Amino acid sequence: MARFDVYQHPDPAIRKKTPYLLDVQNSHIDRIGTRVVIPLRLAEYFALRMRDLNPSFEIGGKAVVLDTAAMAAIPVAELKKPVVNVAAQSASVMAALDVVFGAY
8 A cells, every 4th residue: 555545435325426535644654454545525526625625636537626624544454456646646635634734
């Protein structure tokens, strides 16, 4: 597992509006059994966006929005094979985390 890997949401019912989860946990912390992820929600269902807090991406041909404030830990077993890695967009992800944690 690597930081900035994107995974398909493990719950098919939730996947309809939140198709992906973005792993934002440091890759060196891998023995605790969980990963910190941020939901990537379909843009069409994400009404209120804050520019720095909710950057947009295109993944698998879908416009998605990073719902940074909804980050959580998920068991590693729930995350299967990564769909893509978005390390190229790490600056916008880190800026969103800075908004949440006060380094803004």
